[in-house]
Amino acid sequence: MLYVLLSAVFAIALTACRSGNEEDAADAEEQETNQEEKPQTDSSNAEFDALVSAMEEETEDTATLLFENNESQSHEMEGLTLTLDAYQLVELEDFHTNFSIPFEDQTDGGVILAQYTVKNDSDQDLHYMPTLDIDYVGATKYYSNYRDLIPLEEQLPTILSPDNEYLVEAGDEVTGYYAYPFGQKQLDDILAEGNVIVDVPAPTTEYNEYSSTIGSGTEFTLPLDDDSAEKSAETESQGFYQDRISAENMGDKEMIEQ
Structure with missing residues (x-):
């Protein structure tokens, strides 16, 4: 009788253990699925x-x-x-100390990831050095691409570099x-x-010959929240040039003549 009772207790315990293990496995699978789905959502x-x-x-x-904008700007x-x-603005917290230097010696901060396309519609080869630095009110330096955050082959300064003389062939x-790091x-x-401002340089017809510059550079304004994006869109719709007065909300403008 005692043997039968012990066998029954063992069977119940084994069933509970199996059930618990199955639940743990299901929870782990659900967490993994949620992690995989997180970037997509x-x-x-x-x-x-x-x-x-x-980058993670x-x-x-x-x-x-924190913010993304899929509305293109061209010059x-x-x-x-x-x-x-x-472009996207993402936040990083408590990352590896090996990366503290580009983040102003901090281990928390953010990164602006920006996608750029350079197109040569002319009938001549051109050279374009992509020094697309970021500036903003109160900045103590210019912010540029940091090469160790994303794959090198994806970076514009790798695609257009001194190795190929920044060459963009005619019709190409x-x-x-770009990955711009900011400390917290x-x-x-x-x-x-x-907002932040991206400086857009002009191309040259000859490699490293700035006297051969053609066209003129400009600035792109990158709003970093919905309110700033709405303000920027409103300013653009009114026909105002996106200078720093508009981009940085220094004051109101009134169109006198266009």
Whole structure:
């Protein structure tokens, strides 16, 4: 009788253990699925999702999407056109200390990922050095691409570099990315400002000959929240040039003559 009772108790315990293990496995699978789905639900751009995943792996951190903008901006310079196709602002927290230097010696901060396309519609080869630096009100330096955050082959400064003399052949176009890092303090500053400015240089007809510059450069305004994006769109719809007065909300403008 005792043997039968012990056997029954053992069977019940074994069933409960198996049930618990199955539940744990199901929970782990659900968590893994949620992690896989997170970039897709956070972002509307699969190409950026892949770059963010690579950046998370590189920095040993998890990125949080703060803002994205898929409205393109273009500037034509006598046959060569630079287009800002889209960009995202993501936040990083407590990443590996190896990356503290580009983040102003901090281990928290954010990254602006921007996709650019350079297109040569002219009948001559042109050279375009993509020094697409970011500035903002109160900045103490210019912010540029940091090469160790995303795959090198995806970066515009790798695609257009001294190795190929920044060459964009006639009728050709290239697309690449920039990764701009900001420490936590700087991230707070640009979020408070609402916009950053990208400096757009002009191309040259000869490599490293600035006297051969054609066209003129400009600036792209990158809103970093919905309110700033709405303000920027309203200003553009009214026909105002996107200078710093407009981009940085320094005051109101009134159109006298267009």
